[in-house]
Each structure stands twice: as structure tokens, then as C-alpha cells.
Amino acid sequence: MPSTILDVAALCGYSRATVTRAFSEPHLVKESTRNKVYEAARKLNYTPNAIAQAMPRMRTDNIAFILYEHQSPAFLNPFYAPILDAVVDMSHALGLSVIISSSADTRLPNGEIYIKKQVDGAILAGQINAELIDYFQHQHKPIVLLNNITRSEDRICLAIDDYSGSVQVVQHLIDRGHRRIALIQGNFSDHVMKGRRAGYVDTLRTNGLPVKAEDIFTIQADYEHAMGCFAEILDGRSKEDYPTAFYCTNDEIAVGIIKGVYRRGYSVPRDFAVAGFDDSILEDD
Template identity: 30%
Template sequence: MATIKDVAKLAGVSISTVSYVLNNSNRIGEETRQKVLKAAKELNYVPNTFARSLKKEKYDLVSLIVHEIKGPFYDSLVKGIQDVLHNMGYNLLIYCTLENRRQDVAKFLKNDIVDGLIIMTPTVKSEDIEGFSRDFPVVTLDRVLKSERVRSVRIGNERGSYEVVRHLHELGHRRIGFIKGSKDTLDARERYSGFTGAMKKFGLNVVAGDVLEGDFTEESGRSSMSGYLEANRGRKIATAFYCANDETAIGALKAINEYGLRVPEDISLVGFDDIELSSYITPKLTTVRRPMYQLGSLAAHMLISLIFGKYDEVSNINLDVTLVVRDSTGRAAHEEIE
């Protein structure tokens, strides 16, 4: 049985173009329309009735593909995407991937119910995105691909890390620790790379024992910091820690408090993202503000342009970040815990 992908291949157009034609959209020129109809007739193509009924009911759909919607990180991102899409007459469908189930995304896309993709998950591999882009416009938020069909919106992770180290250096900190993020994400790698680069620039050594593992969760920040403080009882330790995101920093803060130490009097803490909670905890968290709403709205604007075929008018974007100084950082304290 012929599929919509077969029709698109024979007609020499994208799957979304075939979908527009079969749904009587006025976006497609008459010449292209006739080419698609001819291909469908030659192949005896029978449309997927479920997909067509869903398409008719939901109208124009864009899918945000993420690993999971968890925590405050995604709130502003989704709102930024939704606001733009709704203004343009589109709806947002969020698809959460699962570990070791990358093939499920391909199965989902075969239903042909979406017009474009915004992708932010390490579960979907770059080679898969390249394949998806042959049938759908794609905007990525977690990587940059050398592809004529894929565009990206990224943030200045390394620049943010530099600003953190600069700030702590100005406060007199000379031994600065780092709690990492998930190993399989570009954000985590860039933030750590920016940290080590900035430490070198300011003539500071990265102490291996002060670099702790984490996975962007509050629990990982709490457990890694607890283990660090216990293992270094009575020894010199870092006077400040830079955490790969705010949730990790909040977990580290709890561990420091549980150990009977104070932030920032004993250890200064810095996060990344500037989630809403960071300004409500005590002490308020110094962090790098990641413009999540803008990230989402720009991604949506870019994707709509790609859906309309304006690839030459859309370039990759790298958004700047801002260091927000609050109460969790102060002058360098002593380096020994009794």
C-alpha cells in the first residue's frame, strides 16, 4: 500500500506539501497541486483516515519533541512557542520521547499530522533529525547541524560560564568547584567547557576533586554536594560552586545547610537558567538568566517561516545570556571545614 511519503517522493515535493494538497489548502500553487494529485492517482494512494480526521479537527499542528516535560525549566519555553503559534493559527503538540525508543518518534511522524518540528532532546539522534528534515521543517534547540534543512536557536552557554567565573574571581574566590549536568546534552558540555576555559583565562586551576557529577536534578545536586562535604571533612575545599543549572544548585544549597554551613558565608553558589524559584529561595540564587520565553518564541517564528518555504530568510540564532547577581554569592570565605 502506498504511503504519503511515496506520493511525496514521486511528485518531488515534501510530505507537508502533499498533506496541504490532500487537505485542500490554498497554500499550494496549481502546478504543484496537479503534480501531487497525479502522483497520488498513479500510486492509488488511500489517505490515512485517522490522520486526516485528526488533521481536520486540529487544523495546523507543530510538534515540540522533548525528553520529558518536568520541572520549571520548560514553562516559559512552552509559553513562548504557544503564544507565537496561536497567533499564526497553529496548535502545539508536545511529544515526549523515551530512552531507547527513538524509533517511536519516526512512527509518530508517519501519521503526518504535524507540519513542522521543534526538537530539544538528546534521545533523538542527529542522523534521525537529518532524516526527518527531508519531510518536515525542523528547528533544534539543543544542537547545531550542518544541514540546509535544519535551523537552530541556541544560547550562549560558554559566555554565561565565563561571566560566572569572572564574578566569583572578583569576589576573591580562587578555588571554584563545578557540579556537572547530564553527560548527553550539549548544554552541559558547553557550560563545563566555558567554565574550564574561564578558569584558565583567570589563571585558576580546576581541581579534579572539586568537579562533581550531576544530571540537572535537585537530587543530584544534593547528593553530590553531601558526598563532597563528607569526603573533605577537615580539608581545604572550594569556596564557591558553579552548578550546571538552578535545580542542581538548589539541591546543593540544601546539602550545605544540612551540613551546618551557610551560603554564601561559607560557600558561594551560582546556578544557570534563572527559573522562577531561584528568586524565592533563601538565600536568593545568583544565576545565569537563560531567555526561555524568547528561545521558544524565536523557534516558533523560525519554524513558521520554514513551513512557508522561506529557508533563505532564516539563519541560526545564538541568544545572549545575563548574569543575575543575588544573595548566594559573597566574598571568599575560609577554605577549611573543621
């Protein structure tokens, strides 16, 4: 068994309160006694028990990062990985630890939903269900939503501006002379798809270009499906009906389209323009 504060107290001859203070608020303890405490602690290999500290403090210095994503695993997701990385970095700088949870939420025997681990707050990423959000609110734990739909006043929600991102991409393509721009959209959550498509549609219209249903494709957002989609487009129509540009609603799709282009002996950007969304690191490769 690891030694406790009582063992240290016994060995150095001071009270438990003094031992605690020597570790938590060293300045409250006279230097000479502090050193005796430390010496005893070292002999006993004593280290504070974080969970025992957390209870009376009513604070854990833990936050949860809860990712809801069917598409792909947390850390391999090129959109969330850099975010998670930043979260961990900043948390450590603040003395917090990060607990990774999936949204495969725990349920109590009575059916109630809850997060097993005690945390002081949470970052909820993606289409987290409302029950879980309520759970945190009931516990009076602060949360930050990431890419969620909730627009309520009393919650912090960081999200991508899907609409204007789309507008910028499509306008850029039009400015480069493209008149026939295909939309290859991943099957993301409703509000994301809606926003990005609206940007596409509106921008075409603003520029006096027709919106053609046959140029809009919804696929599973990975590069294999994107490659398949590209092949189908070429096979399904004559050359003069080929789009000249592809606006993909994420970068993995864009990678797939580019691969498709090369597979068919074409080249980017010579034969087709391809634009993605997200600014993932994938673009570098």
C-alpha cells in the first residue's frame, strides 16, 4: 500500500494538517519543518492521493473531451485531431488533465445518462445528444460545445461558419472562370450540410449561374467514396457536360477526387479544379 499523509505525519512528528500544507501551500509552513516533512515523505515514497484531494476540495482539475463522431475515430479525424491537440496543450498549461470520452455515454442502472468520471467541465464535440448536455447543466458544470447546432444563449458553442466558408470557396472558383462547379458533399449532420449547400447554391445564383441537381452529390465522407463518385460522374455523362471544378465539403473528399482525377489520366489543376473545406493537414501531402 502506498503511504498516506498519516504515515508521513507519524514519521516527522507533525500533524496531518501540517503535512498537507507543506505540499499544498508550502508558504504557510516554516521552512525547517517543511524540510522535515519532505524528508519523511521521501523516505516513505509518499505522494498525495489525487482522488482523496479532490473530494474535500470539490474540484478535480479534470476536464472531459467528449467526441461524437460516427465518421471516423477521434484521433485520426483530421478535423478534430488538431483541436484535441490544442485542448490538451492548453489544459496542461493550466494544470488541468484531459479525459477522453466517446459519446458512447454511460447509463446508470435506472436508465439515467451520466459521465462516469468526475470532471470540472467538458468540451462536447460534434452532434452530442441533448441528454448529455442537460446532464452537465444539472450538475452545474460548465461546458463548451464544438460544432453543435445548439444556438441557445446560455451556452458557449464554437462552430464553423459553414455558409460563408462555402460562399468564399465557390466565389473563388467562379472568379477563376469556372462555370460548371460540382458539389460533392459529405453526409455530415444536417445543419452542416444545409449551411454548406446553401452557400454553394446562393453563390451560383448570385453570379447568374444555374444550379443543376445532377451536379450535386452526397456521399460518405471518405476518399474511397469520393474516388468512386468521381468515376461515376465521368462515366455518366458526355465530356461537354463534365464539371470543370469540384467543391468538396471536406478535405478527405477532395483528396479522393484528386486521386480520381489522376486515375483517369487527368491532372489537377490543369484539367479540373478541386477545392476542399477544413484546411486539414492532408492538403500538404
